[in-house]
Amino acid sequence: MNVLQLFDVTKRIGAREIVRQLNMSVREGEVYGFLGPNGAGKTTTIRMIVGLIRPTRGAIHICGHDVVEEPVAAKRHIGAIVENPEMYGYLTGRQNLLHYARLAGVDHVDERIRQVARRVGLEDRLDDKVKRYSLGMRQRLGVAQALIGDPKLLVLDEPTNGLDPAGMREFRELIRALAAEGLAVFVSSHLLSEVEQMCDRVAVLQQGSVIAEASVAELRTRAGSLRLRVSRQEEAAAWLRARGWQVESADGRLTVVDLDDPAAAKLIRELVEAEFEVYEAARTGGLEASFLALTGAESGGNAP
Amino acid sequence: MTLWNVVQNEWMKLVRRRRLTIVVALALCLVGMFALGEHHEKQIVARVATQAQSADWRASTQADLQAAQRALNQMSGASSGSVMEAQTRSSLEQRIQEDRYRLAHDVAPLAPNLLNGWSNTSQFVGEATKTFIPLLVVILVGDIVAGEMTQGTIKLLVVRPVRRRTLLVGKWLVSVASSGVLAFLLCFAFLGVALAVDGPQGAMQPEWLNVSVRFFTQPGILQPVPVALYDHALVWPAWQAFLLQSALVAGAMMAMATIAFTCSVLLPSAMVATSAAMGAVIIGFVVSAMARGQSWVKWLFTTHLSLYGDLAGGTAFTIGSPVSLTGGVVVLIAWSVVLLAAAFVRFGRQDILNA
Ligand SMILES: Nc1ncnc2c1ncn2[C@@H]1O[C@H](COP(=O)(O)OP(=O)(O)O)[C@@H](O)[C@H]1O
Ligand SMILES: [Mg+2]
Numbered sequence: 001m002n003v004l005q006l007f008d009v010t011k012r013i014g015a016r017e018i019v020r021q022l023n024m025s026v027r028e029g030e031v032y033g034f035l036g037p038n039g040a041g042k043t044t045t046i047r048m049i050v051g052l053i054r055p056t057r058g059a060i061h062i063c064g065h066d067v068v069e070e071p072v073a074a075k076r077h078i079g080a081i082v083e084n085p086e087m088y089g090y091l092t093g094r095q096n097l098l099h100y101a102r103l104a105g106v107d108h109v110d111e112r113i114r115q116v117a118r119r120v121g122l123e124d125r126l127d128d129k130v131k132r133y134s135l136g137m138r139q140r141l142g143v144a145q146a147l148i149g150d151p152k153l154l155v156l157d158e159p160t161n162g163l164d165p166a167g168m169r170e171f172r173e174l175i176r177a178l179a180a181e182g183l184a185v186f187v188s189s190h191l192l193s194e195v196e197q198m199c200d201r202v203a204v205l206q207q208g209s210v211i212a213e214a215s216v217a218e219l220r221t222r223a224g225s226l227r228l229r230v231s232r233q234e235e236a237a238a239w240l241r242a243r244g245w246q247v248e249s250a251d252g253r254l255t256v257v258d259l260d261d262p263a264a265a266k267l268i269r270e271l272v273e274a275e276f277e278v279y280e281a282a283r284t285g286g287l288e289a290s291f292l293a294l295t296g297a298e299s300g301g302n303a304p
Numbered sequence: 305m306t307l308w309n310v311v312q313n314e315w316m317k318l319v320r321r322r323r324l325t326i327v328v329a330l331a332l333c334l335v336g337m338f339a340l341g342e343h344h345e346k347q348i349v350a351r352v353a354t355q356a357q358s359a360d361w362r363a364s365t366q367a368d369l370q371a372a373q374r375a376l377n378q379m380s381g382a383s384s385g386s387v388m389e390a391q392t393r394s395s396l397e398q399r400i401q402e403d404r405y406r407l408a409h410d411v412a413p414l415a416p417n418l419l420n421g422w423s424n425t426s427q428f429v430g431e432a433t434k435t436f437i438p439l440l441v442v443i444l445v446g447d448i449v450a451g452e453m454t455q456g457t458i459k460l461l462v463v464r465p466v467r468r469r470t471l472l473v474g475k476w477l478v479s480v481a482s483s484g485v486l487a488f489l490l491c492f493a494f495l496g497v498a499l500a501v502d503g504p505q506g507a508m509q510p511e512w513l514n515v516s517v518r519f520f521t522q523p524g525i526l527q528p529v530p531v532a533l534y535d536h537a538l539v540w541p542a543w544q545a546f547l548l549q550s551a552l553v554a555g556a557m558m559a560m561a562t563i564a565f566t567c568s569v570l571l572p573s574a575m576v577a578t579s580a581a582m583g584a585v586i587i588g589f590v591v592s593a594m595a596r597g598q599s600w601v602k603w604l605f606t607t608h609l610s611l612y613g614d615l616a617g618g619t620a621f622t623i624g625s626p627v628s629l630t631g632g633v634v635v636l637i638a639w640s641v642v643l644l645a646a647a648f649v650r651f652g653r654q655d656i657l658n659a
Binding site: 013047051053054072073076078080082084085087088090091095098099100103104105 | 306309310312316317320321455456457459460461462463466467468653655657659
């Protein structure tokens with residue numbers, strides 16, 4: 001079942017279309033990555049999903065409820081962190097959670113607060129003022145407040161920003177565990193590696209448009225590229241092109257794109273047999289290469 | 305149900321913010337200053353006037369009443385409509401009302417070496433409610449929405465399964481209730497220190513309500529001359545008048561809270577919203593004094609922050625044109641309703657982009 005669906009969502013601010021005709025859907029139990037560089041429009045999209053701003057055109061459904069038409073019914077199923085999870089610093093963690101629990105219509109408030117605090121590992125510090133929390137603790141409290149209303153969809157905007165590597169790993173594990181329990185997670189990021197490690201599917205956003213969407217597993221098995229340092233570089237490049245490879249030559253390296261492992265081995269052997277010296281050979285791995293291939297291919301037409 | 309939850313939340317935030325501490329500290333400063341002032345005045349009075357209350361005040365009051373009535377009777381008949389005449393007539397009427405009140409309720413005049421803490425408090429509150437208490441209200445609630453915009457906490461609030469309208473109603477109710485309570489408590493704090501310093505006497509002393517003010521224009525005099533008219537005046541014991549005054553101050557501060565609240569919805573940051581509301585109070589205060597006699601001054605909300613002054617005549621003297629309590633209440637309510645409507649329209653459809 002689709003927990004989140006976007007239909008042709010466009011947002012214009014002033015004369016500018018910040019995001020354009022987004023169509024996405026997230027199923028329950030799925031971690032959906034929303035990958036794009038800074039300024040691509042990730043936060044704008046997330047603000048529309050959680051009802052902070054209205055789409056100029058198109059519609060967003062959460063568990064079948066339109067966010068604009070039936071905001072209360074739709075938002076009953078959302079837990080969210082938009083950019084930084086700003087909390088009330090002058091309140092304790094427990095008071096913050098109590099505040100959000102009241103608004104989420106939670107029944108057994110104390111019990112629920114204890115549950116989510118245990119879930120994110122914050123039960124010991126719950127009665128400290130939030131202004132004395134470290135960044136990592138704030139992030140956990142952010143997740144706790146997102147979970148407080150027992151949502152079906154978790155919307156996270158660059159949630160690992162500012163966390164150290166250990167914190168990031170812990171966070172990823174938490175997200176995976178939540179998804180395993182059936183939660184749908186929509187998470188934005190500008191880091192490919194993070195999306196690769198955390199998500200099941202990914203949409204790539206560039207300048208307000210989704211330019212590619214694929215499952216992470218599929219991207220991973222796709223062919224990568226090969227970077228070579230060889231003698232007589234230009235000659236080698238011409239030789240390879242003549243044999244049908246896609247080759248770029250720059251900065252003292254040749255880059256051959258779109259080839260899997262056996263093809264790479266074969267190519268190196270042929271180069272050696274053709275009496276080029278191969279000093280260095282490096283494979284760039286599946287996802288990044290296919291990501292570059294995807295984005296490069298689709299935005300190549302109007303690139304500067 | 306949801307609204308009650310929102311109200312509980314907003315109350316929790318209001319009482320735990322640092323702004324409340326600032327408000328309480330400033331209020332205590334003012335109460336302390338008032339106490340010092342009373343103490344100082346008490347010492348002066350004790351030094352200059354030592355004579356005690358005359359033994360047979362009833363006889364002298366009776367005599368004064370008769371004299372005043374006789375003088376008034378002589379005046380009636382020939383009415384020239386001059387200021388002098390109106391003033392004399394008016395002060396005679398006031399004397400008669402006072403004497404009658406004293407005789408009927410057995411209220412002796414206060415001895416000259418005693419201060420009346422009740423009426424001193426009433427005067428002080430009348431001034432404080434024009435600027436100082438409104439400023440406290442603005443500090444308390446003037447960022448109740450804008451503050452969350454500035455801090456970014458509005459995001460996690462609006463994301464909840466609650467209508468924006470409900471959030472705003474809850475915030476407004478808490479702003480208004482807390483401001484009313486603040487004003488009420490402050491009035492009684494002033495009264496408490498005044499009675500502690502001056503002594504409890506004076507609770508039954510007469511206060512005039514429903515005083516109308518007429519403005520006489522005269523050839524040769526530029527400004528119309530105000531004369532307080534007592535024909536429909538009510539004489540109340542000071543304690544009763546003070547209760548009414550406190551209620552009116554609380555009511556006016558609720559209107560003030562509504563105006564500050566609207567600023568906090570319409571303006572983008574806590575800083576800007578609070579400054580704008582404070583500016584409105586101060587500019588309004590200055591304008592009412594400077595534009596004396598202009599008829600539009602009575603449409604400003606700042607003119608009516610002292611509703612008790614509308615009722616007791618003080619406001620009319622300040623702004624140089626007649627006002628009434630009903631008029632003042634209508635002006636405050638009109639401002640509140642119009643601004644509140646604007647706040648709801650704005651917050652309901654606003655894109656929250658920058659929080
Ligand atoms: N309030 C605004 N008014 C106009 N443009 C904005 C506003 N907020 C963001 N933008 C523009 O929208 C684009 C997308 O921003 P954003 O959604 O924050 O991107 P991301 O989260 O992917 O970094 C940016 O180019 C930014 O300049
Ligand atoms: Mg962003």
